[in-house]
Amino acid sequence: MTPTPAAPRRTALDALHRALGATMTDFAGWDMxxxxxxxxxxxNAVRTRAGLFDLSHMGEITVTGPQAGQALDHALVGHISAIAVGRARYTMICQEDGGILDDLIVYRLGESEFVVVANASNAQVVLDAVTARVAGFEADVRDDRDAYALIAVQGPESPAILASLTDADLDGLKYYAGLPGTVAGVPALIARTGYTGEDGFELFVAPADAEKLWQAITEAGSPAGLVPCGLSCRDTLRLEAGMPLYGHELTADLTPFDAGLGRVVKFDKPGDFVGREALRAAADRPVRKLVGLVAEGRRVPRAGYPVVADxxxxxxxxxGAPSPTLGKPIAIAYVDAEHAAPGTEGVGVDIRGTHEPYEVVALPFYKRTR
Incomplete structure (x- = not known):
């Protein structure tokens, strides 16, 4: 008999989403x-005002202990023990052959406490890999995926909206930093991070507090034009901002160097780390380049479509997707190095047998003014 597929998991805000009339979808085993x-x-609300997202499908893994930093230095490609308390870092976890298992954000909450945030689709893989790799270190790994709900408020109005609900020093909170605080009476880890290309915050709270916080932000943001936002616009926002998505720009068949993100690999950190030798070799290997493509016509390219020239x-x-900000279809693509320079002529995308012309541009497509 074919096993019955498991029902999608639901976040603490599921009933609220349905009451708001959301179109729900199964994403990485979650109903979102x-x-x-x-x-x-x-x-457009996120680009010009503010948007509110439920990101509770993300996977949180807490690593604690006297050697937590050293253990994560070994498990991940970044120099995690060098992160200052209250700061965060974008990094990756790779296989022994250098292939990317996932891209991550690591928050350092204390001298011996770190929270690793994995993508929903890879959370179990990351948990298993980190658990195996920290064996032998004075460090403990805890699966905290059920301990947090994650709510994000993103957009140029988000600092003012959040400031009306907290006494935390948001002005002093730098990009990729986090601090404990209280938002609308709810204890939260307040992080200045996001996946939209805009200023914004991600709030880690207890699931039981999620609905209270969502409603408070909704009420505070209403005069500024804040709206609830789903995963669909999150994808077009990150695409315009040139941010990679696991399973698309990042896979186990690619190294960070293949993806143009070799900067996250820290060979000069103390001790060995998983994938070091393979990544050292990958750093010197010629690879395809990740570029932006902007359509001259109206047809939309999708993942897997061939990029062609001559x-x-x-x-x-x-x-690939229509870009609301640019008003035309855009795509991210891996192309041969000789065709990767912005302005390269004769490049197109094969869309169902038709060569559609595209302009090669540098990423990102969109960068906010500060």
């Missing part, structure tokens, strides 16, 4: 809001 109305309107396949689209 795809959109509440128009994904273009949600996208009748030959020179690469592959990894992500």
């Amino acid at each position: 809001p795809l959109r509440y109305g128009s994904e273009r309107d949600e996208h 009748g030959k396949v020179i690469g592959e689209v990894t992500s």
Whole structure:
């Protein structure tokens, strides 16, 4: 008999999403809001005002102990023990052969306490790998995926909205930093991080407090034009900002150097780390380059479509969508190095047998003014 697939998990805000009329979708085993109305309107709200996201599907893993930093230095490619308390770092966990298992954000909450945040689709893989790799260190790994709900408020109005609900020093909170505080009476880890290309915050709270916090932010943000936002606009926002998505720009078949993110690999940190030798070799290997493509026409490229020039396949689209901000279709693609320079002529995407012309541009497509 074919086993019955497990029912999707639901976040602490599930009933609220349904009451708001959200279109729900199964994402990495979770029932998540795809959109509440128009994904273009949600996208534009984040770019110009503010948007509110439920990201409780993300996977939190806590590592504690006297050697927690050294253990994570061994398990991940970054120099995690060098992160200052109250700061965060973007990093990756790789296989022995250098392939990317996941991209991560690590928050240092104390001298001997770190929270690793993994993508929902890879959370169990990351948990298992970190647990195995810290064996032998004075460090403990705790699965905290059920301990947190994660709510994000993103967009240019988000600092003012959040400031009306907390006494925390948001002005002093730098990008990629986090501090404990209280928001609308709810204890939270307040992090200045996000996946939209805009200023914003991610709030880690107890699931039992999630609905109270969501409602408080909704009420405080209403005069500023804040709207609830689903995963669909989160994808177009991160695409415009040139941010990679695991399973698209990042896979186990690619190294950080293949993805143009070799800067996250810290060979000069003390001790050995998983994948070091393979990554050292990958650093010197010629690879395809990750570029942006902007359509001259209206047809939308999708992941897996061939990128072509002079009748030959020179690469592959990894992500593509209509860009609400640019008003035309865009894509991220891996292409051969000789076709990667911005302005390279004759490049197109094969969309169902038709060569559609595209302009090669540097990433990101969109960068906010500060």
